[in-house]
Amino acid sequence: MTDEDRPDNDDFEELLRGLLGGQGGGLGPEQLEQLRGLGVDPAMMQQVLRQMQSAFASGADGIDWNAARTQALHLANQDGQGIGTGDRQDFGQAFSLATLWLSEATAVSELASAPRAMTRGQWVEATLPVWQELAEPVANSIADALTAAIDSQTPDEMKGAIAGAGRFMRTIGGSLFAAQLGGVIGRLSQEVVSGGDVGIPVMPDGEAAILPQNFADFGRDLEIEPDQLALYLATRELAHARLFRHARWLRLHVISQVTDFARGIHVDMGALEELATRFDPSSPDELKAAIESGALLPQRTDAQTTALERLENLLATIEGWVDIVTADATSRLPTADRIAEAVRRRRAVGGPAEQAMGSLVGLELRPRRLREAAAMWRAVTDAVGVEARDSLWDYPDLMPGPGDIDDPAGLIARLQARGRGEAPPRDAMDDALDALLKSAADDTGDAPGDTDADRPEGPRPV
Known part of the structure; x- marks a missing residue:
């Protein structure tokens, strides 16, 4: 195309205003010809036209998460099933008995609100704010990348005419990601059995719940009586919710x-630019697959790998405690060990929706050191008892770290010394603090522990 054949900026600005201003939401013959003259595929423009008009009308700069909510609730409620009165009563009784059992197994206090049976749709509504918070950095990254791509590929002479297009494309990219997130959350609602099933605190603070719609699927191949399974899962759910209510900082x-x-x-x-070169707007499955599979997310950096290891240790420490407390509270159940092993295997592997969530946000929420952490909590419980064990959740600096999972002996020694009223054994942190204080004292000319009373008498400077 020669410069004489290319429409000028006024023509393009008028075309863009017509496309985004509504005008029936369609492309007329004259507009189609103008798009071809600009080298724009009219079919692709038809695909995004309605979304761009919506973005233009709303004037919003942020990501519209309504698409996530709509898609998640559509999948969660598609079977149309609710919770029967019998299920509510059965799980109510299971929670009541589990509350009594837990009072013998932990010093962590009861919940302020009663646990409940919850539908899939209610679970979506309750947990969506947390999922949104976790996914928003990735959504912003994708939206910003689309904006950058638009800016880098637009000729300088046309940037003034389409100055607002970047904002619209950012909104569209964010909304597309939000819709994909909603699909994953909706499918996850068909898998989770309880509020704390995914390991992180997605439920509102102090709330516990079981999803009867998914309960039967979980126990189908276990050959375990439903009442025993309900008691175990209710106990585990209450232990998880109690911990996060007790340790407000957690x-x-x-x-x-x-x-x-x-x-x-x-x-x-x-990867984004390579995908754009072969993108077919009439068949967006490849773009959808790229977002869901994580193909647009690069490999983890060293800093991210370190952050992931910290998170895995933290989740393992939490779930290890939940495992031990649940095991002690359900010791009366003949099948408790079998159920516990089934829960551990399920958390280690993860369901299809959980795996999709890992691909979408680049993060797998699995406690890979769960067995080691549970062994640490068992050793601590046997050595110092329930109250001393649970006191480790009173403050963040008391919580066991990765080194304690590797070797619980040091943690047990500290707890035993504290129980006797003794100073805790010295560790590397103490040595480092002493070295820091000595260095500061050397800089000022004072020895550690010097006071005015220790200095020789004489005239003091004014």
Whole structure:
């Protein structure tokens, strides 16, 4: 195309205004010809036209998460089933008995609100704010990448005419990601059995729930009586919810570690541009698959790998405690060990929706060191008892770390010394603090522990 054949900026600006301003939502013959003259595929423009008009009308700069909610609820409610009165009564009784059993197995206090049976749709509504918070850094990264791609590929003479297009494309990219996230959450609602099933605190603070619609699927191949399975799962769910209510700081600690990891994710521009060269707007499955599979997300950086290891240790520490407390509370159940092993295998492998979530946000929420962490909590419980064990959740600096999972002996020694009223054994942190204080004292000319009373008498400077 020669410069004489190319429409000028006024023509393009008028065309863009017509496309985004509504005008029936269609492309007339004259507009189609103008698009061809600009080298734009009219079929692709038809695909995004309605979304661009919506973005133009709303004037919003942020990501519209309504698409996630709509898609998630559509999948969660598609079977049309609710919860029968019998299910509510059965799980109500299971929660009541589990509450009594837990009072013998942990010093962590009961919940303030009653646990409940919950539909899939209710689970979506309750947990969506947390999923949105976890996924928002990735959604912003994809949206920003689309904006950058538009800017880098637009000729300088046309940037003034389409100055607002980047904002619209950012909204469209974010909305596309939000819709994919909603699909994953909707499918996840068909798999989870309880509020704490995914390991992170997605439920509102202090709430516990079981999803009867998924309960039967979980126990179908276990050959275990439903009442025993319900008692075990109710006990585990209550233990998880109690812990996060007791340790108020723990919820923020987990969420912040997940979002810190997610903020380091950036879209692979090479993969995005390579996909754009063969993108067929009449068949968007490839773009959808690329977003869901994580193909647009580059490999983890060293910093992200370190952050992921910290998060895995934290999740393992939490779920290890839940495992041990649940095991002690359900010791009366003949099939408790079989159910516990089934739960551990399920958490280690993850369901299809959980795997999709890992691909979508680049993060797998699995406690890979669960067995080692559970062994640590068992050793601590046997050595110092329930109250001393649970006191480790009172403050963040008391919580066991990765080194304690590797070797619980040091943690047990500290707890035993504290129980006797003795100073805890020295560790590397103490040595490092002493070295820091000595260095500061050397800089000021004072020896550690010097006071005015220790100095020789004489005239003092004014």
